[in-house]
């Protein structure tokens with residue numbers, strides 16, 4: 273039995289806002305009850321399971337459902353590099369502060385009297401400035417690109433490779449993103465919110481679910497915009513650097529969206545080793561590995 277045509281048109285428009293609102297609501301309930309980290313993790317796990325199901329039921333690119341042989345590297349990057357760096361740095365700076373010394377009071381010029389939603393929006397905007405430049409430099413500085421190339425070497429997008437980042441790349445983004453918010457005097461709860469929303473939007477951004485975004489594209493980093501960002505064509509790929517918000521892409525002229533389908537074939541021009549250990553090492557011995565790829569292409573997974 274086929275889905276009704278009306279539902280088929282409505283569902284792609286509501287998935288993205290619906291899933292984000294549900295995740296944010298889950299975190300709000302947790303924080304109101306003093307269990308912010310627990311409810312964040314529950315929301316994150318539920319989002320992963322939901323996207324796994326939706327990707328199989330409503331895929332954007334059916335071709336991306338096929339294995340690329342990168343399950344273990346993706347998982348290990350998520351847990352051992354991105355996961356650990358994030359836990360150590362963000363955990364220390366956000367959940368750690370929140371739990372160990374209690375609510376960090378708003379300081380400096382921070383408008384602590386604003387409603388929390390407005391404070392979180394301000395925090396996201398300030399963090400975005402650092403995250404935008406961290407990401408853009410990761411593409412435009414060749415030495416930093418080698419680390420970011422690990423993430424872009426994926427030949428398909430799905431929720432599971434959201435965490436496929438070299439630890440140096442993750443560290444760079446955090447170091448450029450969060451201190452600005454800290455210096456602005458944001459309270460601990462704002463850090464918890466920024467971390468949660470960034471994680472939720474990050475996973476949604478990489479999902480392979482057929483969705484429509486409309487005007488949301490001009491505010492948030494959506495899967496539709498991010499698929500252009502993973503294009504092998506640099507006129508499309510060197511764009512849409514926003515982590516959560518698109519304001520700085522619009523401001524600096526790096527916003528890219530066209531009324532056609534983003535490419536199915538995504539990835540990088542350079543060679544990337546097929547193993548997790550090789551991918552960790554590759555940025556440090558970049559040229560040697562590029563030469564080696566010509567002699568031993570079987571050790572490299574990206575075509």
Ligand SMILES: [Zn+2]
Nearest residue numbers: 407420424501
């Ligand atoms: Zn990128």
